[in-house]
Amino acid sequence: MSRVASYSAAVVAMVVAAPAQAALPADPLGSPMWQRLGKSLFGDAPVRFDPRVRVIFPDIAENQRQFPVAIDARGIVGVKRILLFADLNPIPLAVDYTLGAAQPYFSTRIKLDQRTPVRGAVQLADGSWLVSGGWIDAAGGGCSLPPISRVKGDWAQHLGEVRGVARRVAGATRVRLAFRHPMDTGLIGNIPTYNLEEVVLTGAEGRRFGDLRIEASVAEDPEFALIVDALPGEEIAMAGRDTNGIDYAARLMPTTVAAPR
Amino acid sequence: MIDRRAVLAILAAGVAAPLHAVPLRYTIDPQPVAPDLWVVRGVDAPIDHANGGAIANISILRTAAGTVLVDCGPSLRYGQQLKAAAEALTGMPVIRVYLTHLHPDHIYGAAAFDRSIVAATPALARSLETLGPSFSDGMYRLLGDWMRGTEFAAPGKVLGEDHETFGDRRLDLYPLAGHSEADLAIVDATTGMLIAGDLVFHDRAPSTPHADIARWLASLDRLGTIGHRAVIPGHGPIDPTPGAAIDQTRDWLSWLRDTLDRAVAEGLDAVEAGNLAIPDRFAALQAARYELQRSVAHFFSRIEEQALPRVDLRR
Numbered sequence: 001m002s003r004v005a006s007y008s009a010a011v012v013a014m015v016v017a018a019p020a021q022a023a024l025p026a027d028p029l030g031s032p033m034w035q036r037l038g039k040s041l042f043g044d045a046p047v048r049f050d051p052r053v054r055v056i057f058p059d060i061a062e063n064q065r066q067f068p069v070a071i072d073a074r075g076i077v078g079v080k081r082i083l084l085f086a087d088l089n090p091i092p093l094a095v096d097y098t099l100g101a102a103q104p105y106f107s108t109r110i111k112l113d114q115r116t117p118v119r120g121a122v123q124l125a126d127g128s129w130l131v132s133g134g135w136i137d138a139a140g141g142g143c144s145l146p147p148i149s150r151v152k153g154d155w156a157q158h159l160g161e162v163r164g165v166a167r168r169v170a171g172a173t174r175v176r177l178a179f180r181h182p183m184d185t186g187l188i189g190n191i192p193t194y195n196l197e198e199v200v201l202t203g204a205e206g207r208r209f210g211d212l213r214i215e216a217s218v219a220e221d222p223e224f225a226l227i228v229d230a231l232p233g234e235e236i237a238m239a240g241r242d243t244n245g246i247d248y249a250a251r252l253m254p255t256t257v258a259a260p261r
Numbered sequence: 262m263i264d265r266r267a268v269l270a271i272l273a274a275g276v277a278a279p280l281h282a283v284p285l286r287y288t289i290d291p292q293p294v295a296p297d298l299w300v301v302r303g304v305d306a307p308i309d310h311a312n313g314g315a316i317a318n319i320s321i322l323r324t325a326a327g328t329v330l331v332d333c334g335p336s337l338r339y340g341q342q343l344k345a346a347a348e349a350l351t352g353m354p355v356i357r358v359y360l361t362h363l364h365p366d367h368i369y370g371a372a373a374f375d376r377s378i379v380a381a382t383p384a385l386a387r388s389l390e391t392l393g394p395s396f397s398d399g400m401y402r403l404l405g406d407w408m409r410g411t412e413f414a415a416p417g418k419v420l421g422e423d424h425e426t427f428g429d430r431r432l433d434l435y436p437l438a439g440h441s442e443a444d445l446a447i448v449d450a451t452t453g454m455l456i457a458g459d460l461v462f463h464d465r466a467p468s469t470p471h472a473d474i475a476r477w478l479a480s481l482d483r484l485g486t487i488g489h490r491a492v493i494p495g496h497g498p499i500d501p502t503p504g505a506a507i508d509q510t511r512d513w514l515s516w517l518r519d520t521l522d523r524a525v526a527e528g529l530d531a532v533e534a535g536n537l538a539i540p541d542r543f544a545a546l547q548a549a550r551y552e553l554q555r556s557v558a559h560f561f562s563r564i565e566e567q568a569l570p571r572v573d574l575r576r
Contacts, residue, residue, distance in 0.1 A: 056532050056536065057532060058532070058535050058554035058555075058557070059550070059551060059554060060307070060551060060554060062470075062554070062555045062558035062559070066558070066562070068530065068531035068557075068558075070532035070533065107530040107531070107532050109531065139398070139399060139402055160573060160575050161571060161573060161575070162571065162572055162573035163565065163566065163569035163570060163572060164569060164570075164572040165528045165570070165572075166528070167527060167528035169527070169528075174528040174529075175528075176528045176530065176565075176569065178562075178565055178566070178569060221562070223530070223531075223565075225529075225530035225533075248573065249573065250572040250573045250574060251574065252572050257526075257527055257528075
């Protein structure tokens with residue numbers, strides 16, 4: 001039997017031997033972590049690459065401590081969950097966002113520990129995932145440099161501060177939230193992991209807009225942007241919690257501005 | 262007939278060639294811009310391996326006392342080639358190297374010169390004590406072998422005076438700020454040329470990693486009053502007029518400030534701000550999108566911290 005034939009037979013055997021589990025599609029970005037990450041993030045659910053998941057970020061990682069990324073899946077109907085992850089970060093997942101009465105748009109700033117794929121994945125009602133993303137080059141160490149506020153030593157004085165704004169634009173409400181938090185990754189000597197881990201946005205009578213699960217790979221002083229379907233005059237309540245059990249709370253009353261240019 | 266030994270020699274040559282790749286060399290091509298004044302134009306692009314970091318404009322002046330340089334490029338290799346090219350051009354040894362500001366594309370070539378002739382204003386010398394070596398990692402990462410042997414060399418001459426004279430050529434020194442903590446602009450009194458450093462960009466978007474836009478605009482106003490004839494910008498083509506490049510730099514910076522302020526007020530995020538439309542009047546500016554996105558990284562969070570209200574219940 002030729003070598004090629006025996007290799008083909010082995011592949012066939014593997015495919016046949018695999019249970020009902022859907023195979024992950026080949027990664028267009030050629031990431032060494034794709035298979036492993038894909039399995040851990042998506043399990044057995046079907047996965048497709050789809051450019052309608054727009055993962056938008058700058059051409060240059062000017063600051064590897066805080067790299068802005070937006071995931072815009074407003075071209076896709078029925079998105080119920082959004083993941084943001086960077087394959088080659090020591091903490092690949094950054095945010096797991098479960099949507100309530102919200103549009104599938106999300107942005108934040110993440111740390112980059114090296115050149116890496118940065119991806120967004122959106123889950124549809126049938127459980128399947130649509131994935132997109134791209135490579136970004138970055139200087140090293142975004143996850144293993146001490147937070148600025150640790151160096152300055154003032155992080156505790158500002159813990160709990162939240163700035164924000166909610167703007168009604170063209171019928172939707174854009175919510176910006178900016179926390180003060182060191183977002184310790186646990187990768188710096190003698191400082192354990194300490195991060196904001198959950199942010200929940202609700203409207204009148206507890207109506208859910210969205211629920212963010214947040215990892216320490218989100219940048220220090222984390223910022224988030226979401227687009228929620230608030231009703232006119234409906235106040236937005238934010239309830240958050242960090243890994244030390246400290247609670248965060250804020251309220252935003254949307255204001256109206258002219259449609260963006 | 263080719264014998265076996267010849268075949269081996271040919272094979273060896275073929276194999277050896279890639280191992281002994283041609284050493285990296287910059288193209289140093291001084292362009293005359295005024296009597297006894299030349300400019301080595303930088304590439305109007307971001308620092309990249311393809312350009313070896315040679316993106317800043319370098320000025321060469323011939324005086325009766327010797328050759329004067331304003332800035333000296335990104336690396337030891339550049340500095341060495343610049344020194345040789347300038348001395349061949351003028352027939353005079355380099356006796357002064359001015360550093361206009363702290364950024365490595367302008368000053369890391371200083372390693373090729375005697376420290377005693379490398380000059381900086383007191384404010385720049387102070388700034389370089391802490392920040393001077395800090396760009397090394399990033400430059401080596403981006404440029405690799407172009408940077409071989411380059412170490413930051415601190416200036417040996419601190420400029421207390423408001424001018425220096427070499428032979429009969431007087432250079433007026435304007436210590437200003439805004440592009441960085443300490444920016445030096447120089448006017449060659451003989452020709453009326455303003456050598457503006459990175460206070461002035463021309464047809465190339467201004468970069469802002471250490472910028473204070475309000476101070477920068479004030480410095481541009483000051484430059485508008487000194488009565489020069491033409492401008493050698495830090496990046497981009499020579500401006501044959503006194504005002505066009507200064508006005509363009511002012512226009513971009515004002516637009517940038519207003520645009521980012523408005524983006525924060527409208528609740529946009531940093532990704533959206535970096536992708537805002539750039540007005541048609543800036544179409545001639547190279548690297549405009551790139552610099553806008555860098556500027557968002559430099560300024561956006563600070564603007565938000567000032568402009569966005571506290572919404573937490575502890576306020």
